[in-house]
Amino acid sequence: MSPLDHSHALSLIPAASLNTWYDPQLESFSGLSAAPAMKLADRVARGHEPVLGELLGDYELERLVGAGSMGQVFAARSRATGERVALKVLRPDHGRALLRLEQEFRALESVEHPNFVKPRELVMPAEGEAFFTMELIDGVPFVEYVRQQTRAGQLPNQLRLRRALRQLLAALEHLHQRGYVHRDLKPSNVLVTPSGRVVVLDLGLVCDADAGDPIERGLVGTPAYMAPEQARQGQTGPAADLYAVGVMLYECLCGAWPFMGAAQDILAAKVEDHAPDPALRTSQADADLLELCRTMLAGDPEQRGTASQALARLASPARLAPVRSFLRGRARADGRAGLSPWTSWTYPWGARSRALAALSWPALSWPACMRARARRQSGDPRRAPPTGDKGSGGATWVERDGPRPSRSDRRAWPRRHTRAGRR
Known part of the structure; x- marks a missing residue:
């Protein structure tokens, strides 16, 4: 709705929760945000805080990696082994800090997976x-990795996405x-x-x-990526994580959040309105990615499905049919011409540059050229001189190593016999 009417939406979000949990500098409710160390130094909470160079157990703190309303993450080095690790410590003034710290560690242990820290x-x-x-992960945020140097209003590399x-x-x-x-x-x-x-971090709010969460009560998460049920402080299930992935997918495709504005405006819009269709900003994106984004938002x-269903939709052969038709040279629904069959093997490079597809053919033909050259040098030419009169149109087999072969023999050993005749 435009302009946005917050009167009813904000009534569903207790103001006390906003004031208690929301940190306007971090744009997060009780979450951990990565930021440059010099900016994070200004956000250190009151009381005793670890400082760079300090020893915690066997680990020496080297640099600040991330900080939030619950704690801080440092890059640290073990004095015993020299291994560099990420070290997370919760703020001493955060209630139930030990319970939260232990819960996060136990969750990481139980969900051992290549895509979790x-x-x-x-x-x-x-x-x-x-x-x-x-x-300790050396990487860049998900959206930054996908979009890289992509300009606003343009699509990123969809294969990378x-x-x-x-x-x-x-x-x-x-x-x-x-x-x-x-x-x-x-x-x-x-x-x-x-x-x-891809590595998922920070299970500090896992439940x-x-x-549900027996430790924290109230509004938790990051407003831009919260699901509507989180904003209402209702029961938060796996579908809330899919909504956050939908926001990230929307951001990758469109270069912006589906809802813009201050935190309270975003939460109110999610409660009262539907997420905008990503096709309104980027109609040229693959149809299955657009549909997946709509579903997760x-x-x-109940309409978002599960992560398993999202994976199946992402790799569904039916949803890739338009791409395959495009590769076969068929006309697309929007009137754009498809690729000819000889460039289909180079997709997506052929779709982006037919010149590149044409230049790639010498690489395929080079082995055949080398084999032909080796045959010529070894005295095994493909053709023998024709036996009939020139222009007679006749075609006869020239025997090389024996009598004329049968049809099956000619298919099995084409180098032993050659057909001569019309040139």
């Missing part, structure tokens, strides 16, 4: 700071099968390494899919 060690000393260590999205959905499928809900999925909590590995959690 690997936990290392949980340290809870009798005196001093409790913390746990995990794999598909590869990353499949890994993210596989991680969510595994998490939900273990009975957990992440509740704070966003690009800064999903990093992609230079090798293309049981059936029992559905206001009704």
Whole structure:
């Protein structure tokens, strides 16, 4: 609706929850956000906080990686082994910090998966700071990896998007099968390494899919990626994680969030309105990606399906039929011409540049040329001189190593005999 009427929507979101949980600098409710170390230094909470160079157990803190309303993450080095790890410590003034810290570590242990950060060690000393260590990920946020240098209003590389999205959905499928809900999925909590590995981080707000969260009550998460049921503070299930992935997919395709504005405006719009159709901003995107984005951004959690269903839709042969027809040279529904069959093997490069497809043919024909050259040098020419009069139109077989072969022999050993005649 435009202009947005917040009167009813905001009545569903208690103001006390907004004031208690929301940090306008972090754009997050009780979540961990990655940010440059110099900016994060200004956000350190009151009381005792770890400082760079300090020793926590056997680990020396090297640099600040991320911070939020619940805690901080440092890059640290083990003095015993020299291994560099990520070390997470919760703020001492955060209520039930030890319970939250232990719950996150146990969740990481139980959801062991290639697309989740690997936990290392949980340290809870009798005196001093409790913390746990995990794999230190060198990567960039999900949306930044997908879009890279793509300009606003243009589509990113959709093959790169598909590869990353499949890994993210596989991680969510595994998490939900273990009975957990992440509740704070966003690009800064999903990093992609230079090798293309997608890694889900920060299970600080993870909760049981059936029992809910016994530790934290109220509004938790990041407004831009919250599902409508999270904004209403209702029961949060696996569908809420799919909604967050839908927002990330929308952001990858369109370069913007589906709902813009301040946190309270975004939450009110999600409660009262439907997410905009991504095709309105990027109609040239693949049809299956657009449909998947619409499905995951559905206001009704039941209509979003599951992570397993999203994975199946992403790789569904039926949804790839328009692409295959395009490769076969058939006309598309929007009137654009398809690729000719000789360029289909080069998709998507052929779709982007037919010149590149044409230049790739010498690479395919080179082995055949080399074999022909070797035959000529070995004295095994393909043709023998014709036996009939020139122009007679006759065609006879010239025997080389024996009598004229049968039809099956000619198919099996074409190099032993050659057909001569019309040139």
